[in-house]
Amino acid sequence: MRVITIANQKGGVGKTTTAINLATALAAIGKRTLLIDLDPQGNASTGLGIDKDDRATSSYDVLVERASITQAAMATAVPDLSVVPSTLDLLGVEMEIAGAGGRAYRLRDALHFHGMEDAAFDFVLIDCPPSLNLLTINAMAAADAILVPLQCEFFALEGLSQLLETVEQVRDTLNPTLGLHGIVLTMYDGRNNLAAQVVKDVRAYMGRHVYETVIPRNVRVSEAPSFGKPAILYDMKCTGSQAYIRLASEIIQREREQVAA
Template sequence: MPAQRKPARVLAISNQKGGVGKTTTAINLGTALAAIGEKVLIVDMDPQGNASTGLGVPRETRRVTIYDVVVDGRSIQDAAVETLVPGLAIVPADADMSGVEIELSQADRRSYRLRDALRAHDLGMTPYDYVLIDCPPSLNLLTLNAMAAADAVLVPLQCEFFALEGLSQLMRTVDMVRQSLNPGLEIQGLVLTMYDRRSSLSGQVANDVRAHFGDKVYDSVIPRNVRVAEAPSFGKPALIYDLKCTGSQAYLKLARELVQRERKRLKHAA
């Protein structure tokens, strides 16, 4: 009898501050995980649909989206599309998502729509090891759905002056979600992004964050990198656009560190 596959580990990639690299991290961490042999699903919960665009899914081909899943009850299987990266699929988003708050205002289990869909998919023996949810940069029903569905939150944190301010806001949100929607939600880790080694400010922010959060902060640091910034305009993850650039290599290192952390967590839980 074949061994039972473990449920996918669901990580919400979230920070209520915009411009910190959430979508870039979702795309490139997902690609890097797939590159080292993991099966990954990205769920694009942002109405801008940038994760979908960045993975080469044109708007005109997004026939079933995350909107259809959370509003109309379509299955994750119906919505997931394979990307050009072997082992990586995405549930795309489009502008319809911006109306979800109003459309679900009176709905049952309005904050659990994504969780219910992912659990139904898991019962059907999901082929995925990781589900990465790309959250919008605000606290709204979409973010609450993501956090209610997640096992843990992965926080990209830009190395700039207001980083800790945005982080404290996110921590309050996580506490609120724990109390009201998802008692098991935890912080999986913090990823320092847009790090400029020539800048003393980047170094200071990194030191402050590590002083506050200790080993919750990943050793892997994502540098500012032009090739990573260029890649989405070609509909490709950085690792496909330019594997050898420093940004791509940093995301591969992050993926390996994430898998190592998860294996250690499972060992301790056993």
Template sequence: MTLTAPRVLTIANQKGGVGKTTTAINLGTALAAIGERVLIIDLDPQGNASTGLGIDRRQRTVSTFDVMIGEAGLAAAAVETLVPNLAIAPSTLDLLGVELQISSERDRAFRLRRAIEDFAAADQSYSYVLIDCPPSLNLLTINAMTASHAILVPLQCEFFALEGLSQLLKTVEQVRATLNPDLSIHGVVLTMYDARNNLAAQVVEDVRRHMGEKVYNTIIPRNVRVSEAPSHGKPVLLYDLKCNGSQAYLRLASEIIARERALHAA
């Protein structure tokens, strides 16, 4: 990719309920807290990332739907959040119809990539763009992968975790072969870990054996404060900074920054 800044990371897993949106919100907040300027792109029609960052539906006058159909740029859609250095391009249910509107267009897989390139060219202040994807491998997710430098995969510590991961990795390979040859897997983050559950420990062992160093050292625990925070329109780092979940996301942000530095140094 020709994009030099910001770094674009897609948070993807076709399985629902694995912590994609929670990871997008709290990783974005953690990166902002350590001095990075971050834009989250809410590409899920459910709009949970937007709601979880306190963006009322009445505030979403320009959304990622408008960006995807070419009627607005990301700068027009971006809304500042309660978190300093963190903005979000919010989503609306209109996104459900975007595939029908652009599926016959030749550039249908490149809509988001072009929007990010235009945004980055006009505003050099952002260091990270995080894309929150829907729980499916549809045209929205393909757009996100085509626009990204790397994929971050949240994986719930449950029985079928690896089965879903293999399908996602196949899609990444297809996108790399046809649309974005520089796409890579940044890492796998294990989520909703319950230390009391023997199966969870087995899943962690299996995923680490299968994916090796691609698995982040940080594991996100199952934590009630993480679950409560979105209903208050806040990331958990604002809702309860000292809880285990917040501290885990801060560690994950530090680990991602360290991987980024290692990539640039290589």
């Protein structure tokens, strides 16, 4: 079981869209996948068709130790893809566990020590809120690696530097094996000269940490969540869906290379 946290402290960079569609793409190529929604807004849950009224057990219950991951996980319309949904209760979880021992390890413990079998899932993806709070710290402490969606915009590298500093701090204090799986460039508009320059700059700065796959701006991908579907189910042939399928293949290839090394 490989745990990948999808994080960026900036909102609007395609983080949840990446979480939903990457999880779907991994499931579509036969990988048993779990998506944990740690964002109180619950957009990843909604985007996978989980109605708010049906979220009787959520990631909040996991973090306050009222439920196990397996109790909270729900099947989705995608074969081999389950989700631990989010509710607004997560807004209060930081205050609720602030004084508790091991509060940064609640999610890690739930994944590895409370009834979760390694064989249950090939991949666990964690969708974080767009901030560096205790929820994000829990996600990083539980992860094998971080995947960073980065919008092709002017301040992309500035935000990336801040996030990488946080990853380094988590590695030093909470999770010494945490790695950077990769950076995926999102919302790319080929008609925009600035977007092309951002891609060039990020690749020059981060080298092979940047995935070859670039996710384009795509209307069909934007429409899909309002239908409670991943873009890959909504319109598999659109350019955005095809890009996420390529990204999943690239991630699998990187995993193989790490094992071989």
